[in-house]
Amino acid sequence: MTDNNSRLVYSTDSGRIDEPEQKVQRPKGDGIVRIQRQTSGRKGKGVCLITGLDLQDAELEKLAAELKKKCGCGGSVKEGVIEIQGDKRDLIKTLLEAKGLKVKLAGVEPE
Numbered sequence: 001m002t003d004n005n006s007r008l009v010y011s012t013d014s015g016r017i018d019e020p021e022q023k024v025q026r027p028k029g030d031g032i033v034r035i036q037r038q039t040s041g042r043k044g045k046g047v048c049l050i051t052g053l054d055l056q057d058a059e060l061e062k063l064a065a066e067l068k069k070k071c072g073c074g075g076s077v078k079e080g081v082i083e084i085q086g087d088k089r090d091l092i093k094t095l096l097e098a099k100g101l102k103v104k105l106a107g108v109e110p111e
Contacts, residue, residue, distance in 0.1 A: 046086060
């Protein structure tokens, strides 16, 4: 009986077998920071997702903390994406453009 989903977790020779952790590769950005609004899976509550930042995790946390403070709301960093609670796209755009980043509002139709 062979099962592709089975794996060895304990051996009497060496004890518990630990799987090596796989490092997740984040996709490289194209130099454009995109801000989009998302409500799916959040019970109707909207968040702004900021993607395309080629920064290390510590720098992302620092930038997220600054944006949360300036916007006066909560948020988090998950897998290289900054999430800011509420619809603050315009304020976030002006703050990031002031830092010299090229910013686009993703998913928004031009007016």
